[in-house]
Amino acid sequence: MEGTKNVVLLDFWPSSFGMRQRIALALKGIEYEAREENLFDKSPLLLEMNSVHKKIPVLIHNGNSICESLIILEYIDQVWHDKYPLLPSHPYERSQARFWADYIDKKYLQIYSTGRRVWSGEGEDQEKAKKEFIEIFKTLEGELGDKTYFGGDNLGFVDVALVPFTSWFYSYETCANFSIEAECPKLVAWANRCMQIESVSNSLPHPHNIYAYVLELKHKLGLS
Amino acid sequence: MAENDLKLLGAWPSPYVMRPRIALNIKSVGYDFLEEQFGTKSDLLLKSNPIYKKIPVLIHDGKPICESLIIVEYIDENWNSGPSILPSDPYDRAIARFWATYIDDKWFPALRGIAAAQGEDAKKAATESVIEGLVLLEDAFKNCSKGEKFFGRDKIGYLDIALGCFLGWTRVTEKLNNLKLLDESKTPGLYKWAEDFCADSAVKDVMPETDKLAVAAKWFPLRRVLAVAQGDDAIKAAPEPVVEDLVLLEDAFKNCSKAKKFFGGDKIGYVDIALGCFLGWMRVTGKMHNVKLLDEAKIPSLYKWAEDFCADSAVKDVMPETDKLAQAAKILLPKIRADASS
Numbered sequence: 001m002e003g004t005k006n007v008v009l010l011d012f013w014p015s016s017f018g019m020r021q022r023i024a025l026a027l028k029g030i031e032y033e034a035r036e037e038n039l040f041d042k043s044p045l046l047l048e049m050n051s052v053h054k055k056i057p058v059l060i061h062n063g064n065s066i067c068e069s070l071i072i073l074e075y076i077d078q079v080w081h082d083k084y085p086l087l088p089s090h091p092y093e094r095s096q097a098r099f100w101a102d103y104i105d106k107k108y109l110q111i112y113s114t115g116r117r118v119w120s121g122e123g124e125d126q127e128k129a130k131k132e133f134i135e136i137f138k139t140l141e142g143e144l145g146d147k148t149y150f151g152g153d154n155l156g157f158v159d160v161a162l163v164p165f166t167s168w169f170y171s172y173e174t175c176a177n178f179s180i181e182a183e184c185p186k187l188v189a190w191a192n193r194c195m196q197i198e199s200v201s202n203s204l205p206h207p208h209n210i211y212a213y214v215l216e217l218k219h220k221l222g223l224s
Numbered sequence: 225m226a227e228n229d230l231k232l233l234g235a236w237p238s239p240y241v242m243r244p245r246i247a248l249n250i251k252s253v254g255y256d257f258l259e260e261q262f263g264t265k266s267d268l269l270l271k272s273n274p275i276y277k278k279i280p281v282l283i284h285d286g287k288p289i290c291e292s293l294i295i296v297e298y299i300d301e302n303w304n305s306g307p308s309i310l311p312s313d314p315y316d317r318a319i320a321r322f323w324a325t326y327i328d329d330k331w332f333p334a335l336r337g338i339a340a341a342q343g344e345d346a347k348k349a350a351t352e353s354v355i356e357g358l359v360l361l362e363d364a365f366k367n368c369s370k371g372e373k374f375f376g377r378d379k380i381g382y383l384d385i386a387l388g389c390f391l392g393w394t395r396v397t398e399k400l401n402n403l404k405l406l407d408e409s410k411t412p413g414l415y416k417w418a419e420d421f422c423a424d425s426a427v428k429d430v431m432p433e434t435d436k437l438a439v440a441a442k443w444f445p446l447r448r449v450l451a452v453a454q455g456d457d458a459i460k461a462a463p464e465p466v467v468e469d470l471v472l473l474e475d476a477f478k479n480c481s482k483a484k485k486f487f488g489g490d491k492i493g494y495v496d497i498a499l500g501c502f503l504g505w506m507r508v509t510g511k512m513h514n515v516k517l518l519d520e521a522k523i524p525s526l527y528k529w530a531e532d533f534c535a536d537s538a539v540k541d542v543m544p545e546t547d548k549l550a551q552a553a554k555i556l557l558p559k560i561r562a563d564a565s566s
Contacts, residue, residue, distance in 0.1 A: 075314050098297065102294065
């Protein structure tokens, strides 16, 4: 098996993108050094390892840096392919897994700006944001269908890509006064099933901690 | 007719469509190329790509694959006996994917930004960001090619395809804006690579001629406005792209009219008629959705042109009054929408 000595993850605890890597590395049983970054005071190592975007997560393996969370996931899956493969083996199914993971990332920009409007917007703006937010998750519910996980019987690429965002649900619900479970019960049921898996529950922060972070951010940005 | 049941939905000017075409050429795989008509989306496209409704879409044995780079990876993995497109080493693969993502998320939008930039300062800033990107990509090229011809080293690979598909539009942008983007002195590696890429047998037949592309580029905004004019919902959803296209048309108008009244010069010509007949619609839609399409501040020349066009003796008697048209629209549109959703 490929050596795990030189594996470092530059991360930031509330980051959904960082959570993806934590889950993947945990599922595959890979030991690594987790380095917490302060995004308001980025380390020289981060600036060097991701000079183009200066963002986390960054995986450093044998001195090489790999950036962009889905690219890191594919790298981890390829290098440590024998334990808990995340992508299916058939090319067509692989293309579909990649498509939905990419969809999540494309919609993230929308969720992010929507999310901000959800927890800091007002009135009509917030209502519109909630609607967009729910539509995205309803589409994903449709893709999940009656499967246990997006990956079928086991967690797959799309599960790992998506489940981190659920740690933010409590914050959205509390700030905008709505229930994601009421609108997307299947998705919330899926999230609960994922959380039964140790590698997932150990990798995600408690939703209340995310909420505390959100309140801190709102205060910092003068939005409370 | 293809040996596989393989269809590619696309359009010849689209750089994204070129990507799977190059990949299929590399693998020597035949396919049916189904060309979408500009401004319309076929039923097959809407059925195959319900999420984004965009080309390219590869349909293999009835199963659709969407998003150009995902399609390229599929082609590479499915026809794995042919020459490989992605590097085999995991780290090299991660690097190739990283730069392809950079090109799609940052570099190509910057290139498109040159055409959309208003005013000399904005154009200069947009141009600089494109050239900065090319300098980064020059470095990537040195690291990936390791002295050989392509990012994929001795043969075209994933990153060559990801960047090379934009060479046509790069040349068109240079031509239409009188700029040098791929500069032999600044980025010598990429300059030579561009020549080698376009000459490659997998690319030659699918790379559109620059002149043909330049004509398509010049009239894209007009064709888009006319396409939107056929459907009320598009303008309601996002008036901004229509306004942006009108700003691009302002430029085209100045070039064509050469300070005269019409696109056709002293008298009304083909383009005047094509666009002018939608002036009534533009006024009504603008009124109904509280959007100023013919904004004198944003498009002064087109604003004046609209007045001159409507006052022309050939047009006056056939141009409906805005209020009459608005009333008709109020009655007809709900009915049209109801019919459409049933």
